[in-house]
Amino acid sequence: MTTDATLAEPQTTEALAEPAPAPAPPRPPERIRDDAHALEVARALAAEFAQGAALRDRERILPWAELERFTASGLWAITVPREHGGAGVSNATLAEVIAIVSGADGSLGQIPQNHYYALEVLRVGGTAAQQRFFHGRVLAGERLGNALAEIGHKDFKRRTRLTPDGDGFRVDGRKFYCTGALFAHWIPTLVVAQEHGREVTRLAFVPRRAEGVRITDDWDGFGQRVTGSGSVAFDNVRVEADWVVPFLASFERPTTIGPFAQILHAAIDLGIGQGALEATLPFVREHARPWIDAGVEHASEDPLTIQQVGEIAVRLRAAQALVRRAARILTQAQRQPTERSVAEASIAVAEARALTTTASLDAGTRLFELAGTGATLDGLGLDRFWRNARTHTLHDPVRWKYHAVGNYYLNDRLPPRHGAL
Template identity: 65%
Template sequence: MPRDTQATAVTAIIRDDAEALHSARTLAEEFKQQSATRDRERRLPHQELEAFSRSGLWGISVPKAFGGAGVSNVTLAEVIRIISAADASLGQIPQNHFYALEVLRVNGSPAQQARLYAEVLAGQRFGNALAELGTKTAHDRTTRLSRDGSGNGWRINGRKFYATGALYAQRIPTSVVDDNGVQQLAFVPSNATGLSVIDDWSGFGQRTTGSGSVVFDNVYVEADDVVPFQTAFERPTTVGPLAQILHAAIDTGIARAAFEDALHFVRTRTRPWIDSGIEKAVDDPLTLHSFGKLGIRLHAAEALLERSGEFLDRAQAETTPENLAQASIAVAEARAISTEISLEAGSTLFELAGSQATLAEHGLDRHWRNARVHTLHDPVRWKYYAIGNYYLNDVNPPRRGTI
């Protein structure tokens, strides 16, 4: 499978939050058109990603000091929500790109920041190779980083899975364990000798994210391309909640798409139930009741997403343990409700729209499938535990990036 290993030729530089939001809304209208077809045929979105990159949106979290827009986390989450509502896979592909940029912001040296941020502003995309199969827990890592024989760099050996975006990336940030057992993040060029990206993602949702395997067979990486990783969770940093707010944004976007498609289908195609005694489905009181409940929950999810961005902005500006805990809990609340409303909207759509909505040509099942697959990233039941423990017992959430 061909990979996008070259940076885009001409990439816009977005200057502020308003420009980022305008660009996202414009792209979303374009991405929405063939979203169902791409999902049905598993048509990988190479052209769409080129447009996404050229828009400059992949560089909006680069700090102003390095030439980026340095947008707020409210804006960053809203951009991902907007794109995800148009195509959930396109919304998820840059998630770990922004995650890697946050690791770079909090742990990278000034020289690393200047060089890698410049690549992003020039149009390069970062994928990810973080998770592994077959380990005791989802957070264990076995991929090794060992000194190269020349002493000038490192060698990587291991295999990754759930590598969202790696198929489309120019660099693949990779979690590795060094000779001292400490995790590092290596920003590996995707054309490195010995690196293989395998398109073996077969999930029934998020079908075009390219979330398959990456294999490292004695892959060389420059010492300057290795950034400390484990230390981002050994002290107060916003790496964890930054990752989580983007997940919440993806799910909130999926929920919005399912809700809007349900509205459209009921307005234009759905017939009233015979016992209702009404002429149009839109006048069915039980349907109105269900749409009312969905609408309220969706608006609550969107409001909590915005609120969590505000808490995260505060924690980035002043990263104290207290601010970080508040941000993590606010993001967990947004993540919990976005999980539930995305699944609820994707399922209730069919109850309200009726049997016609299940026909393959409409592609409406993709919303529930996308939500079900993406919300398995980490269990929502543990978010409620962490939130309750915080409010009742003043226990701060863990700094793993999953709460």
């Protein structure tokens, strides 16, 4: 997720470019009691979601039924604070829930990322009334998507605009890479407006069923194929003033919006890597053949295979530890946001993202190196782990994570405040 990206016009597949249906009215979900309950529910759901993950990916079957189960479980409301009726789980628990689901199905793990992100934007910049309203909608089972990334232009006149309309506003523009919007009841949308002669940026919560909203299911990337990350067009869409919250203004002071967004991405990559390792182990035990020079009967006894499995496991465990450490530092910064504490959170999360990126890609690659040619059969769908990791880790470049970390330790340069770090 990039917060202020201006992106090249995407290439789309005509067969996919059909207006998407709106989600069904929500049903009241279960209530998650606490952190332990959230993890218990996530593990049970992941076991269900893993069953059809390869088929959904191969046939590009959008996971409507799975998302309804996911939402009904109560997990989409776990960051709503206790005073508003939610579980108020820790950042560490949220990251682990996302990793668990992503290990089963990387697309399902990514879809709620912007939902949690929008709730963090509300926590930081929304009024008490706005927080109560949207927390209530989430507790009722409504999902938040996103329409953040702009297509093609930085020119103000060509960007998605917010214009006054009586006691409310109108939204006009087009977005792409709108993960989750297809399945959402509300679409938090990055908009620009002119106020007192200057350009300002806001996040407008647009109802999915509002007149003038058109979602097109035209995402055809080779990974994360069923995230619903297509395009959204807004044609003179009415939004109420109470549905608009500050956005870039929240980055002008030290806030945790950026590192919060990034730890969610780290958790997705971690989960995909863990899923790849979990798929590697039974295939090596049951199907792979040892190399002739190993002099052993089973691939699981091949000493070089054993060594590589150990290496993958260690790297993933190290990545998991960095995510957990980053979650603790992020929590401290949320409680006391200062220039230094937010910078420390951003660096801790950047360290986690650097390792989750490389570890997930490596786990997906070595699955085939250790499992052998038999693992490449299309019906198995084992390639989805690498494709999902490669696609998701392109959200922002890992090379800039290392730059931020190195500049912080070497030159005491605090990282920039934005949603991509």
